Amino acid sequence: MSHVQERTQHIGEPDISEIEQRTVRSGTITGPASMVIFGITGDLSRKKLVPAIYDLEHDQQLSPEFDLIGFARDTSDLDDVLRDSVIAHARTPFDPGVWARLRKRIHFVQGSFEDPTAFAALGSRLAQLDLLRGKPANYVFYLSIPPSAFETVCDGLAQVGLHRQEHGWRRIVVEKPFGRDLATARALGASLERTFEPSSIYRIDHYLGKEAVQNILALRFTNGMFEPLWNNRYVDHVQITMAESVGVAGRGAYYDGVGATRDVIQNHLLQLLALIAMSEPATFDADSVAAEKIKVLSAARLLGPLGRTSARGQYTTGIRDGVVLPGLTDERGFPADSATETFAALTVGVETRRWTGVPFYIRTGKRLARTTTEIAVAFTPPAGGALVSRTAPVQNVLVLRVQPDYRIELQIGAKRPGGDMDIESVSLDSDLGSVFQPARAAYERLICDVLRGDATLFPRREEIESSWRVIDPVLEYWADAAPPASYEAGTDGPDAAARMLTRAGRMWRPL
Structure with missing residues (x-):
């Protein structure tokens, strides 16, 4: 199916300006964006992140222009894995209609953190979604991975220009541990800031x-x-x-x-x-x-x-x-x-x-x-x-x-x-x-x-x-x-x- 054909399926959905106005007016809906989860097959993603995203969709907190991209080495069984995770761990009851609506906006990119072609494929997929939805290039990169892999992923994003904020914003989310001591925390912070602006780095403390x-x-x-x-x-x-x-x-x-x-x-x-x-x-x-x-x-x-x-x-x-x-x-x-x-x-x-x-x-x-x-x-x-x-x-x-x-x-x-x-x-x-x-x-x-x-x-x-x-x-x-x-x-x-x-x-x- 061409981009034009895919785009026709979204006639009747609000355009970006309308979505942004709704966001400002109500404060209860997020704006147009794409979130990439690195480590989507891990425990945190399956037990917390994807169920939380489902709950937000269930409560109509997500923009219709929100897309979720899972980056994983093996994506063969992710459909069933994510559905089962939502059923087991979501706060709200499982609703097949809500899941079907969200599932249309979940996509996968297969590859390793060391593979430049996988990051190029990620960039292409994000660009396709922006064109399909008619939305700005607003990207969240969620690193649900060990800190030892942070620098590798940041380098991969930088190599294909996904860290640049020329069209839309970029935000990167990292989970603890933030180092083992002061010296390693400083090194980790410096590593992240070599690729992303300090104001774009979100350190999660779920408490x-x-x-x-x-x-x-x-x-x-x-x-x-x-x-x-x-x-x-x-x-x-x-x-x-x-x-x-x-x-x-x-x-x-x-x-x-x-x-x-x-x-x-x-x-x-x-x-x-x-x-x-x-x-x-x-x-x-x-x-x-x-x-x-x-x-x-x-x-x-x-x-x-x-x-x-x-x-x-x-x-x-x-x-x-x-x-x-x-x-x-x-x-x-x-x-x-x-x-x-x-x-x-x-x-x-x-x-x-x-x-x-x-x-x-x-x-x-x-x-x-x-x-x-x-x-x-x-x-x-x-x-x-x-x-x-x-x-x-x-x-x-x-x-x-x-x-x-x-x-x-x-x-x-x-x-x-x-x-x-x-x-x-x-x-x-x-x-x-x-x-x-x-x-x-x-x-x-x-x-x-x-x-x-x-x-x-x-x-x-x-x-x-x-x-x-x-x-x-x-x-x-x-x-x-x-x-x-x-x-x-x-x-x-x-x-x-x-x-x-x-x-x-x-x-x-x-x-």
Whole structure:
């Protein structure tokens, strides 16, 4: 079929100017673009990316002029693979009509990352789609591949001129890990910027796409009761926890030698710290939000001595609900002498006028008692007063829970019924997940933002490098220290983590 014949099938669809007007008017539909996924046969693409794109199509969030191109070495079974992935992993119910509508705009290019002819074929396919749809050359290149292949793919795109923004825009999306330390992060950033403009590089941290995480800023800056207390005069300490009950089975090839600190703290948890500690930006655009986060991360430092203010561990065999849970070195892909930590806890200070003297305790671990991610802001108990002196002190704690549920909890002191003035800690609790309609999945929000050119939820290169500056010292310290302490699967982690806080007269919140 000729291009002219193919074009006649699109009579009746809105033209580009109409689509762009709808985008501006409603803000609920993306503009005309083509997205290329490198690594479309991988786990991330099958379980997250393609289902998210289906959900966006189901909810009519994608432009009719959106095309998806899968770049893969073998495309023979991709029709069935992608359909099955959508059925298994999409948020919305599978609708054959929606899938058929989307499938008409899914295309494949077969080849390897080292094959120049495959990139030439990709360029030709993108040009054909632009002509067929009558749309500008707006391209997203999603690198759902190991970082070791980033430079090869960027070089392949550059060789056929697909990085140029002469007609339309270019955006490249990369997944973590963003390096193994500060030096490799800098090298990776420089490699990407040799081909693409810094403003065109979108670094995905899927945690920032969660509604509960975005609600941190809404809670802080739209409620007048919190911001006056958000400083070292009223905040005693902050705890940031990401605990998982699952182990690392099936991730041995990636996780061994990486560990909990690189996998979670350097990105997800330091981003949460930045959102909690940042000052209100002048405006809530991408540049202003990034500037305030960079200020926090640039001022963040590990508090020492590290032998007393940090802890790491590795899970061993345990029992939960009568089921035996294997230890790390019993998992497939891990050597018996693996020194990879599956638990890490750090004490971070933010050396600004607002936060000096307030410790931020950060912990993460696999095979812990339960799965939860939360931020707990513990306020300084009141000093003196007739009533305070008669009762046991109650610490007010504001808890922002990200998963498994999406809720806000405030612990306060209240009088217990009876004649005496007995004060007890009680919780004011709001389950926001039940208050609001079910939210879109994180990847849906982030893919939409990439297509719209909104980089607010994407960490900048300066944020990534500042985060590595925070954790590099502890990684160097642990490289020469004793192996990780053992903790039984299904517990709260190693004893050393509890001692971190008890030395300061504090305790971790129970999992």
